[in-house]
Amino acid sequence: MKAVIIGAGMGGLSAAIALKQIGLDVEVYEQVTENKPVGAAISVWSNGVKCLNHLGLEQETADLGGIVDTMSYVDGLTGDTMCRFSMQPLIDEVGQRPYPVARAELQLMLMNAYGIDDIHFGKKMVAVTDGEDAATVEFADGTTDSADLVIGADGAKSLTREYVLGHEVERRYAGYVNFNGLVEVDDAIGPASEWTTYVGEGKRVSAMPIAGNRFYFFFDVPMPEGQSYERGTAREVLTEHFAGWAPGVQRLIEKLDPSTTNRVEILDLDPFHTWVKGRVAVLGDAAHNTTPDIGQGGCSAMEDAVALQFAFTEHPNDVHAALGAYEKARTERAGDLVLRARKRCDVTHAKDPEATAAWYEELRSEDGTRIIRGIVSNIVGGPLTS
């Protein structure tokens, strides 16, 4: 059985490894010409790490991951710690430490695990069609490939999704912009093994450790969609948005490298439950585009990949049965995470200022129990965390 996978992001590559593991012939096509992911890092929660472990990448993932022993929330304006608690209860409950990792390093790990030389770079899919015996993709350079199945892991603006649904969809602006990057660990920003989050005014500033003595940082700033921005001006822009904030935040703004700081408008997509049309299926952001507020988009893509493998293990000679089983296993779980993230997003970013003020109050009396319960409930429910 042969699978064509469109997109060499974390979803497509995880799926490629997962299908190759069970003996399918896999071809991966990627429109860009090199490994240059948008965004600095991601937190791979325990459900995502379990998927990577399942794909044979336990040691590699641990090597890239930062060690988060504690989490803290800090009043962004005063710098007072609102709460600080250990991550150990979470690790004990779900049986796996989460790992924040640099995106480029995660991508490279997955590319190498699949076989970087086997990825067809510079191949932009422009059409996909489904037939009785095969599905066919066409590329911008006029070439085509056919396979028993096509997996569209072509991201949030997926063309495959349009084919599967039969129409275009409009994504929803979530109301805030995220600035992110990497800096050297600095105690003035937060302790080296702590995930520190400053909150206030519906904004958020976060720093968490990744391997190599670095912090992955991000700033969330609510603002209207489509504001003009010149790349390289992050320091000036953030200085203005965070004027009067605590010394740790000012230190981070001073330390960041404006030339490598990314600015992303955050969008998501209402969950939908048709992921398969004949021999063509969507996976990852193509199937469930979420805000990053619970850090589950990429983890969910990895869960898709493992669920796809399980479906083909169960139905080795029947593409339609396997894709049907994949769809059944995934749409509800992935859609639930999108809606959970949306809810979290609204509270964090002061969509209703009273709800956000109540959350800040809650944080002041938090001992970690409620937050960990919330994170565990996101982690549980995937193919390896049921």
Ligand SMILES: Cc1cc2nc3c(=O)[nH]c(=O)nc-3n(C[C@H](O)[C@H](O)[C@H](O)COP(=O)(O)OP(=O)(O)OC[C@H]3O[C@@H](n4cnc5c(N)ncnc54)[C@H](O)[C@@H]3O)c2cc1C
């Ligand atoms: C600011 C931010 C922070 C985030 N933080 C986290 C986090 O902490 N934890 C987490 O789990 N997730 C996080 N996410 C979500 C995560 O980044 C995505 O869910 C994940 O990247 C999805 O992977 P994917 O492979 O489905 O899509 P992508 O990573 O977008 O990959 C899609 C690939 O398909 C290629 N492609 C697209 N169209 C075509 C075409 N026509 N032909 C060929 N190739 C094509 C693209 O070039 C790309 O390489 C975050 C997202 C954002 C924006």
